[in-house]
Amino acid sequence: MKKILVAGRPYSNGGDFLIYDRIVRVLKKAYPEASVVLNLDNDAQFQIEKLNEYDAIVTGGGGAQYAEAYVRTSFFYQHIDEITVPIHYMGTGLYGADGEDATLYEYPYSDEMIAYFNKVVERGGQLASRDWTVDTILRNSGVKGVIMAGCPAWYHLELLDKPEDDAVFQGGFAGRKVKTIAVSNHGLTKNAQDHNKKLSQIEDLISFLQGRFPEAKVLLTFNDGYITKYSKNYNLTLKEWAEEHGVTCVDLSGDAEKFKELDKVDIHVGFRVHTHIYCVSNMIPSLLIEEDIRGYGMNETLCLPHITAYAQHSKPDEFVANPYLTAQLSVLLEQMKTQGRIDYGDVFRMIRKCYQTGMKTWLENVLK
Numbered sequence: 001m002k003k004i005l006v007a008g009r010p011y012s013n014g015g016d017f018l019i020y021d022r023i024v025r026v027l028k029k030a031y032p033e034a035s036v037v038l039n040l041d042n043d044a045q046f047q048i049e050k051l052n053e054y055d056a057i058v059t060g061g062g063g064a065q066y067a068e069a070y071v072r073t074s075f076f077y078q079h080i081d082e083i084t085v086p087i088h089y090m091g092t093g094l095y096g097a098d099g100e101d102a103t104l105y106e107y108p109y110s111d112e113m114i115a116y117f118n119k120v121v122e123r124g125g126q127l128a129s130r131d132w133t134v135d136t137i138l139r140n141s142g143v144k145g146v147i148m149a150g151c152p153a154w155y156h157l158e159l160l161d162k163p164e165d166d167a168v169f170q171g172g173f174a175g176r177k178v179k180t181i182a183v184s185n186h187g188l189t190k191n192a193q194d195h196n197k198k199l200s201q202i203e204d205l206i207s208f209l210q211g212r213f214p215e216a217k218v219l220l221t222f223n224d225g226y227i228t229k230y231s232k233n234y235n236l237t238l239k240e241w242a243e244e245h246g247v248t249c250v251d252l253s254g255d256a257e258k259f260k261e262l263d264k265v266d267i268h269v270g271f272r273v274h275t276h277i278y279c280v281s282n283m284i285p286s287l288l289i290e291e292d293i294r295g296y297g298m299n300e301t302l303c304l305p306h307i308t309a310y311a312q313h314s315k316p317d318e319f320v321a322n323p324y325l326t327a328q329l330s331v332l333l334e335q336m337k338t339q340g341r342i343d344y345g346d347v348f349r350m351i352r353k354c355y356q357t358g359m360k361t362w363l364e365n366v367l368k
Helices: 014-030 067-072 101-105 111-122 132-140 192-212 232-244 256-264 273-281 293-301 325-339 344-366
Strands: 003-007 035-039 056-060 087-092 126-129 146-148 180-184 217-222 248-251 267-270 286-290
Touching: 003 014, 014 035, 014 056, 014 087, 014 256, 014 273, 014 344, 067 111, 087 344, 101 132, 111 126, 126 132, 126 344, 132 146, 132 293, 146 344, 180 192, 180 273, 192 217, 192 232, 192 267, 192 325, 217 232, 217 256, 232 248, 248 256, 256 273, 267 273, 273 286, 273 293, 273 344, 286 293, 286 325
Parallel strands: 003 035, 003 056, 056 087, 087 126, 126 146, 180 217, 180 267, 217 248, 267 286
Antiparallel strands: none
């Protein structure tokens, strides 16, 4: 029996657990006779001889994500010359300020990091990018053989198998009764100096949505939970304010199953990429407010509107709130309601196309 190791280092972010959950599901579908072993031990120190008994190693996210410091601390980077098994990266992403040309074409990978990525590919592994923006950066940096397979969290297998004429593809917002709205919290809250500005922004957003949909219940989701290393003050202050204003807070940390809380919502509007991804993968209308290149790349790839948390010509590390955010959302929601702007059936068709053209190619090569 062939054996595939799926290894990663998620901490608390529920979105990371969603990535691995769906990687495992697509691998089991592609290779039903194989043994797929999941290891999410953040401090895993593998025994090389045991590692080399597998037929393939798969790691999600990772790759170019979290800048070079994150990659350099990984077991696979540190022991690449001892590992004889092909390493397959899936959903490779990265941090960056925005999607401007200077970011895309001047991303500062070191020669050592590019050499590592190329060694992975030369030894039979793969580097699959999460979106076309990341794909552009990797290719421009000289990384060979990149596959744009999308984010594995896109792939809800039951819906992917639905025929084109299924009612699930009638994914418009027009005429939809809005009973429940999900709002996801900011993802970039490590800088305490930005907390008050971001709290003011999300409080205004929630108040705007409550005013526009006065009969709707609002769920406020926290992908990392409430007590986090850098964002405890932001999270707990926001939670207290939200509950005082009739909002139900939901902890999505540490478990992909928690995302099922979103199955009952009618629309998501917020800042978290994987809350957005979960919704669109389930044909739930969703508007992602971009905090950095991760949100930009996702909206760009799925042909969704670019709405930023930060003001034009400012950078996320010098946070200035977008003064037009609620005005943009007001117009966009009206366009969606009255003229059907954004067909989420079309968004899902694009996801399915990426599955057919990118993910399947990647899957076929895992045990080639």
